[in-house]
Amino acid sequence: MNDAIRSQFPILHQQINQRPLVYLDNAATVQKPLAVLEASETYYKEVNANIHRGVHYLSRKATDAHEQARDRIARYLNAPASHEVIFTSGTTDSINLVAATLADSGKIQQGDRILISTLEHHSNIVPWQMLCKKTGAQLDIIPINDAGEWDLSEIDSLLTERTKLVAVNHVSNALGTINPIHALITKAKALGALTLIDGAQSAPHMAIDVQALGCDFYTFSGHKTYAPTGIGILWGRSEVLEMLPPWRGGGEMIKEVTFEHTTYNDLPFKYEAGTPNIEGGIALAAALDWMDQLGLDTIAQHEDSLLQQATQALLDIDGLRLYGTATNKASVVSFAIEGVHHYDLGTLIDQMGVGVRTGHHCCQPLMQRFGITGTTRASFAVYNTSEEIELLVNAVKKASMMLR
Numbered sequence: 421m422n423d424a425i426r427s428q429f430p431i432l433h434q435q436i437n438q439r440p441l442v443y444l445d446n447a448a449t450v451q452k453p454l455a456v457l458e459a460s461e462t463y464y465k466e467v468n469a470n471i472h473r474g475v476h477y478l479s480r481k482a483t484d485a486h487e488q489a490r491d492r493i494a495r496y497l498n499a500p501a502s503h504e505v506i507f508t509s510g511t512t513d514s515i516n517l518v519a520a521t522l523a524d525s526g527k528i529q530q531g532d533r534i535l536i537s538t539l540e541h542h543s544n545i546v547p548w549q550m551l552c553k554k555t556g557a558q559l560d561i562i563p564i565n566d567a568g569e570w571d572l573s574e575i576d577s578l579l580t581e582r583t584k585l586v587a588v589n590h591v592s593n594a595l596g597t598i599n600p601i602h603a604l605i606t607k608a609k610a611l612g613a614l615t616l617i618d619g620a621q622s623a624p625h626m627a628i629d630v631q632a633l634g635c636d637f638y639t640f641s642g643h644k645t646y647a648p649t650g651i652g653i654l655w656g657r658s659e660v661l662e663m664l665p666p667w668r669g670g671g672e673m674i675k676e677v678t679f680e681h682t683t684y685n686d687l688p689f690k691y692e693a694g695t696p697n698i699e700g701g702i703a704l705a706a707a708l709d710w711m712d713q714l715g716l717d718t719i720a721q722h723e724d725s726l727l728q729q730a731t732q733a734l735l736d737i738d739g740l741r742l743y744g745t746a747t748n749k750a751s752v753v754s755f756a757i758e759g760v761h762h763y764d765l766g767t768l769i770d771q772m773g774v775g776v777r778t779g780h781h782c783c784q785p786l787m788q789r790f791g792i793t794g795t796t797r798a799s800f801a802v803y804n805t806s807e808e809i810e811l812l813v814n815a816v817k818k819a820s821m822m823l824r
């Protein structure tokens with residue numbers, strides 16, 4: 421099966437320093453299958469036009485394709501309605517949309533609390549700090565244990581009636597922890613708090629059902645789900661999106677404009693000012709089709725077997741410490757080797773053809789929690805193979821012997 425999958429990814433078939441490329445930086449971005457590349461190309465060869473206000477043939481065709489992509493994404497998330505799916509440029513953009521409009525809504529007051537966790541990516545920290553600065557609210561942080569799992573022992577003092585929003589990731593990009601979000605969402609809802617799930621690392625690896633989760637917002641990025649960069653999704657519950665004010669002003673997000681006054685468009689267009697990434701949305705729908713055809717369970721099982729193999733083999737390396745040993749994990753191994761700087765390790769194994777990420781993974785507070793500046797992180801996608809895990813492990817062994 422793996423050869424059939426790999427043959428759909430032209431970029432994987434290249435040599436780096438006379439060795440086969442081993443691409444293990446999938447949590448940062450994944451490679452794109454032919455089906456997605458072809459969807460982008462076909463769009464530009466046969467469809468390209470600006471959408472929504474054109475009466476001509478191509479404009480109608482592009483509008484239909486764009487709106488069908490929205491429907492497809494709604495189905496992927498099991499969203500109750502397509503107009504709850506907002507096209508953004510990615511997870512960061514989606515979270516900033518919610519943070520900025522919530523700040524402007526007047527619903528967050530001095531003394532209110534926003535709850536996040538130690539595991540968050542900077543894009544699920546900084547927008548909330550900005551909101552706090554504007555409103556006088558304060559951040560509370562769910563701590564973690566040494567395995568990289570939420571420590572919920574003090575949750576009753578962290579999540580209270582004063583909490584107006586809980587914003588947490590579903591899967592940690594730095595450690596791979598799959599967080600028990602459903603229980604937290606249920607508890608938050610009972611206390612009247614809004615809930616936002618950063619799904620950047622879950623949408624690529626598992627089936628998502630926003631209705632079953634019960635959250636108010638779910639965000640993800642196209643480029644981590646086999647689609648191009650520059651496209652992402654904010655799903656929001658209609659009632660909540662309708663309660664929030666508009667964000668960016670411009671074309672498309674209006675109903676009527678005079679110099680004195682503007683009235684705003686309905687969802688989803690209220691949040692889609694300007695010409696959107698039309699091709700990106702269509703390619704994202706093609707990527708989700710591709711993932712569904714392969715089967716989300718098949719993807720998850722394959723990645724899990726690579727994770728187990730990598731975890732066991734890496735632990736055999738002298739002086740290696742794993743960061744993130746949660747019971748429930750997806751697709752990421754983060755580690756450090758005693759006496760070796762992660763940057764040197766990453767650079768050396770790159771020379772052996774193995775591409776991994778080193779550093780803080782946009783999670784500086786998490787690194788501070790462990791008292792480190794960064795880790796080396798290998799992250800897996802469905803096209804990775806057991807042989808590639810062996811190449812990773814051998815490269816890490818060799819490099820650590822050279823560096824220690």
Ligand code: PMP
Pocket residue numbers: 447448509510511512513541543544589591592593618620621641782
């Ligand atoms: N949250 C998490 C958990 C992530 O892994 C990432 C990307 N590394 C982001 C947010 C930000 O995504 P993007 O850069 O696509 O906006």
